[in-house]
Amino acid sequence: MKKCPVSQLDALFASVAARQKLYIPAGEAKTAAFQPWQEGMKLTDALNTVRSAKDLFFPQVENLVNFKVTGKQIEIIENRDPSEPFVVFGVRACDCRSFDILDKVFLCDPVDTYYKTRRENGVIMTLACTEPEETCFCTAFGIDPTDPAGDVSCWMDGENLYLRANTEKGETLLSELPMLSDGDAPAADKTVFDRLPLKNLPLDKFGGEHMMELFKYEKWAGLAESCLGCGACTFVCPTCQCYDIREFNTGDEIKRFRCWDSCMYSDFTLMSAGQPRPTQLERFRQRFMHKLVYYPSTHDGEFGCVGCGRCLQKCPISMNIVKVAKTLGEETT
Amino acid sequence: MRQDPLIPMLAVVTDIRQDTPDVKTFRVVGLDGKKPLIHIPGQCAMLSIPGVGEALFSITSSPTNEEYLEFSIKKCGCVTDWLHAMEPGQQVTLRGPYGNGFPVDTDFAGKDLVFVAGGIGLAPLRSVINYVRHFRDRYGSVDIVYGSRSKADLVDYQEILDEWCKEDGISVHLTIDNPQPDWDGHVGFVPNYVKELGFDTGKTVIMCGPPIMIKFTLAGLMEQGFPRDNIYTTLELRMKCALGRCGRCNIGDKFVCKDGPVFRLDQLDQLPDEY
Numbered sequence: 001m002k003k004c005p006v007s008q009l010d011a012l013f014a015s016v017a018a019r020q021k022l023y024i025p026a027g028e029a030k031t032a033a034f035q036p037w038q039e040g041m042k043l044t045d046a047l048n049t050v051r052s053a054k055d056l057f058f059p060q061v062e063n064l065v066n067f068k069v070t071g072k073q074i075e076i077i078e079n080r081d082p083s084e085p086f087v088v089f090g091v092r093a094c095d096c097r098s099f100d101i102l103d104k105v106f107l108c109d110p111v112d113t114y115y116k117t118r119r120e121n122g123v124i125m126t127l128a129c130t131e132p133e134e135t136c137f138c139t140a141f142g143i144d145p146t147d148p149a150g151d152v153s154c155w156m157d158g159e160n161l162y163l164r165a166n167t168e169k170g171e172t173l174l175s176e177l178p179m180l181s182d183g184d185a186p187a188a189d190k191t192v193f194d195r196l197p198l199k200n201l202p203l204d205k206f207g208g209e210h211m212m213e214l215f216k217y218e219k220w221a222g223l224a225e226s227c228l229g230c231g232a233c234t235f236v237c238p239t240c241q242c243y244d245i246r247e248f249n250t251g252d253e254i255k256r257f258r259c260w261d262s263c264m265y266s267d268f269t270l271m272s273a274g275q276p277r278p279t280q281l282e283r284f285r286q287r288f289m290h291k292l293v294y295y296p297s298t299h300d301g302e303f304g305c306v307g308c309g310r311c312l313q314k315c316p317i318s319m320n321i322v323k324v325a326k327t328l329g330e331e332t333t
Numbered sequence: 334m335r336q337d338p339l340i341p342m343l344a345v346v347t348d349i350r351q352d353t354p355d356v357k358t359f360r361v362v363g364l365d366g367k368k369p370l371i372h373i374p375g376q377c378a379m380l381s382i383p384g385v386g387e388a389l390f391s392i393t394s395s396p397t398n399e400e401y402l403e404f405s406i407k408k409c410g411c412v413t414d415w416l417h418a419m420e421p422g423q424q425v426t427l428r429g430p431y432g433n434g435f436p437v438d439t440d441f442a443g444k445d446l447v448f449v450a451g452g453i454g455l456a457p458l459r460s461v462i463n464y465v466r467h468f469r470d471r472y473g474s475v476d477i478v479y480g481s482r483s484k485a486d487l488v489d490y491q492e493i494l495d496e497w498c499k500e501d502g503i504s505v506h507l508t509i510d511n512p513q514p515d516w517d518g519h520v521g522f523v524p525n526y527v528k529e530l531g532f533d534t535g536k537t538v539i540m541c542g543p544p545i546m547i548k549f550t551l552a553g554l555m556e557q558g559f560p561r562d563n564i565y566t567t568l569e570l571r572m573k574c575a576l577g578r579c580g581r582c583n584i585g586d587k588f589v590c591k592d593g594p595v596f597r598l599d600q601l602d603q604l605p606d607e608y
Contacts, residue, residue: 065340067383067426074343074383074424105578110338112578208586215585215605242580245339245573247384254383258339261579269581271571272409274544276584276607286607290583297586 002163002174003183009161013037013089015177020123021086023056025049034088043090047133048308052095052238053088057118058102060260064114064245067254077253083117087173089125093148094138094308096126098238101306104299105241114258123169126150129192135309137198137322143306145196146188155185198309198322202329208297215289219327224284226317231262233311233320234287239304242268263287288324338576341381341426344369347401349421353486356453357417358393358405361427370430372396374437374460375567375595378429379575380404381412382419388412389572389590392430393456395463405456405488431575432594435461435539435565444537445473449550451523451542452481455488457567457594458541466500476532480508480523480546484516506530524549528557538564551598561598568594568608584608 004012016022022037029046034053059081066079099119106115126148129136138145147153151170155162162185165171174180193199206214234240244261247254261268263286269277277283295304305321312320348360361380363369370378372392381387388410394403408417416425435441446465450458465472477497481487487507498505508519508526519526523546532538534557540547547566554564568589570582575590582589585604596604 064337069383072420072423074426076340076343076426110576112339112576113337114339211585212603212605241578243573244579245387247386249384256383261573263580263583269571271569273569276570282607286583289585289605290580294583294586 001182001184002177002180003160003185004163004177004180005160006156006158008179009043010040011179012161012177013041014039015179016087016089016173019176021084023053023086023088025090034090037089047129047131047136048092048095048310050310051236052098052308052310053091053124054095054098054102054238056086056088057099057122058106058115058241062114062258064256064258067256068252069254079255080114083121085121085123087123087125089154090127091124091148091150092129092308093126093143093145094136094306095238096124096148096150097138097141097143097306098308099124101239101295101299101302101304102241104302123152123173124150125152125154125163125170125173128153128155128188130189132192132196133309134197135312136196136307137201137309138307139193139196139199140201140203141303141305141307146190146192155188157186160185198307201322201325203292203303203325205329206292206296206303206325207301208293211289211293211297214293214328215285217328220285221281223319223324223327224281227264227280227284227319228316229264229266229280229283230316231264232314232316234262234264235260236310236314238306238308238310239291263290288321291321292325338428339574341379341387341428342369343424344427345424346419346421349419352405352488352490353481355408356405356486356488357408358403358489359416361402361404361425362400364424368399368401369427370402372402372430372460373434374464375434375457376430376432377575377590377594378402378404378427378431380416381426382415382423383426385415386412387426387573389431389569389575391457391460391567391569391594393459395460395467397464397467405453405459407453429575431590433592435567435595437461437464441465441537441539442471443473445533445535446475447527447532447536447538448475448477448479449523449527449538449540449542450477450479451546452486453488454540454542454546455479456541458539459489459492461539462497466497466503469500469502474536475503476506476530476536477503478506478508478523478527478530480510480521480526482510483513484509522546522549524553528553531557534558534560536563540564540566561602564598565595566598566601568596570608 023034032044032046032049066077068075106112129145151167291304350358390404393405573579577588577591
């Protein structure tokens, strides 16, 4: 394990940024975001960013391909957004887990090469948590916030930043940083576990085995009743991956791009033949069933939620996956 | 250039046949003039015209056709309106094939088959029917029940008359919803006709049509005692990627684009009814 005095953090960031683009969580609590590091930029005081690090690997909008249409002829023109090596520092354990979940979606055959390129180019430096937010529940999904994964795991106390490389990419990065010296981090303070207010989620009933029972559960109507269908939960979610493919006529070429979409929206499944999810009840149910039942059913029981708590903070009607899990998990038989 | 599954290939529409007032059949080949992809009956492909949109269509031609692909498409939206307005020689983009297709070489082998189709629902079944006709000795008896609103709305009517009806061992049962002067065949809805025909319950049923037809035909088949694991249908939901990622065609733990579109009834029983 390596270490670097906290007073040297700016030098460390500068050294990383000299080699490739570096993103760090910066800004005030309500607007904290992963931003390209610049001289003098400080780490945010907020525990986590408003939007997750997913954006760097699966951006909200990205070009797929261009077409030039001339009469009856079509020309396909490569128009991939350029991707270059980058490092993202300060990813929390919950957000780091989200990449395992997204990888299983995008890297299975046939591989999504847009996502894969960014995953290959990106080095993830995680940062261990010492204090939970009141909306945190990562441990419910078996995530240890004090021992995050990633290419490099980091711990910070008042004096030092400790760094441990977990992958070859991580080793390479650390070997290039001259200000690091050998040193072991003090034992992690595991009492953070006890301070997670929402850690006890009754998740035993979820997963593929009880799919139809949970789907037909009558309390969905009450849970979904106030949902506005705004899609804020899907927007801030580190594991939501539904997307739309749209086109824009630049006047010269047709730009085909991919952008985030939301299963919470009424036109998401709308067809000329009808609407398989006609009311907000079906759309609301789809989102939570996907995270807690459908995804685990096809991925060895792994849930599609990491307990980051962003949806709890952002939902305008204070409905969220914790309330859904508690209501369904406790009352189904 | 095709480094990503979302990047299509180019193809050209060489022939357009007006099948019914709102259905046209498009013949598609690659830019080299050859069949652009290999499929199995029941699989689909993404067709698009850049600037208008991309949509998933079932491939109606049989894999045994080695020259081209055909798509029978009903005019009912943005992309299909455009396709209906275009002329032969137009290039389109194509990607696929997608989906599981019908188990023509496994579960269907040696079986007596009953095809039940309504309206444009014949499109995916035509691929299976012509595949079965090509390898006729691999299958038992073949019955085809096909209905539409009127005689003019029967898709592939000429092929049905000239080829299917004339073949030994294939019984074609056509019906239209209402009587009309130039029609001396059966009149009535598909579900009732299937019931009247009284097929042996040991036969394998392959069904595609509007939801209302499926619903009532099924009720009739259940009444007659057909086992649910011997009835097949093919679903269609909105799709953007056809790779199981965009999220639209998700039903329970399945994606229609990659786990379907072909499902057995007993498989559908295990899934939420959001289709």
